[in-house]
Amino acid sequence: GGGIYETEEFYDECDRRGILVWQDFMFACAMYPEDHQWYVDEVAAEVRYQVRRLRSRASLALWCGNNENQDLHDGANWYRPGYYLPGQLYYNHIIPDVVAALDGRIAYWPGSPFGGNNHNSQFDGDVHNWNAWHGNSFRQFGERPQVNQGPEGVSYRRYGEDMGRFISEFGLH
Structure with missing residues (x-):
């Protein structure tokens, strides 16, 4: 889009x-x-x-x-x-x-992204993972978004946490 x-x-x-x-x-x-x-x-x-x-x-x-x-x-x-x-x-x-x-x-x-219990579910559908850039946590539907913009939250190593079935978008600047 x-x-x-x-x-x-x-x-x-x-x-x-x-x-x-x-x-x-x-x-x-x-x-x-x-x-x-x-x-x-x-x-x-x-x-x-x-x-x-x-x-x-x-x-x-x-x-x-x-x-x-x-x-x-x-x-x-x-x-x-x-x-x-x-x-x-x-x-x-x-x-x-x-x-x-x-x-x-x-x-x-x-x-x-779309699928699962929220539109960016780790378990169903496709995932957009910008967590490594924004310091966001993976959340479930209804959970308040959580952000860690410290060095451990904004790191390419965070891609290892991604268990998405189909990662259709990602990024790191």
Whole structure:
């Protein structure tokens, strides 16, 4: 999410070389309005266009609705149960409905990270591990985020703590 839809040449090379593509839709690290019909219509048109364009690609492994929107929402609003994240209409209805209707072959994942008892679960789904950079602890749903920005909290050695099944994003600066 937040990147680009690649060119036909990119997908041609991925198809030719057997490289699998995790295809994000262009929603990342933000809240997206649902209260303007023109915007909802634009999102639906974009999704239809991209699914039709890419659905026959051998390299396409997964459709993904967003990058970090749900996880960032959970982390920022853990103390506000019931708070509604704008954009759910897209990730939970419009995008999966279009993918099912126009493709039906490739799996849809609402967001990344996603799975388990929180959106960045160590036990299910995919994980974004920036803990080594931010000094965050792995938390379970409903737990208050904990941060240790001392030398032991912000260290590349912390990657050894990561037991994620599929680590789809990580970083260290």
